[in-house]
Amino acid sequence: MGFFHTLAVILVRHLPAWVVSLAIYILKPKVVVGVVSVVPKGDGTYLFLHHTYRKQYAWRLPGGLAERHEEPFQTAVRELYEEANIIAKAVCVLDVRRSTYSTLDVAVLCTVESSLPFTKNIEVDDLLWVDPHQAPFAITKDQMAFLHAATLWLSRDK
Numbered sequence: 001m002g003f004f005h006t007l008a009v010i011l012v013r014h015l016p017a018w019v020v021s022l023a024i025y026i027l028k029p030k031v032v033v034g035v036v037s038v039v040p041k042g043d044g045t046y047l048f049l050h051h052t053y054r055k056q057y058a059w060r061l062p063g064g065l066a067e068r069h070e071e072p073f074q075t076a077v078r079e080l081y082e083e084a085n086i087i088a089k090a091v092c093v094l095d096v097r098r099s100t101y102s103t104l105d106v107a108v109l110c111t112v113e114s115s116l117p118f119t120k121n122i123e124v125d126d127l128l129w130v131d132p133h134q135a136p137f138a139i140t141k142d143q144m145a146f147l148h149a150a151t152l153w154l155s156r157d158k
Contacts, residue, residue: 107146
């Protein structure tokens, strides 16, 4: 243990909890959490959305940034509803990785409970169910890793 780590441990033992919490908040880096919803259809295809604001890799798995105090499962379900009118159930966390956008991305496997008709919105203007290996668009390396994790998870009982 280094000197500063030892000092920190000693201070934590003697300072009020609120001071320790404040010090951690001020001194430690903040992390922005992105959540990616991986939604299989059952026939080898996955849900992809066309995002209007992206210049590259506009076709992506659904997802977005977690709100303050929101759990990844809540974010995954909320984003699917907001972006695609899909009512979903979050099943499990597939993967966690630092993205190229400096967010910590959590991939959540989701199943469709029901869906309403898709309507274009300011964020998403189309959706497709696509086999990732036959996609008519490029898929990022991170998103392919999430899809691979989903394939492994879904094949675990077969």
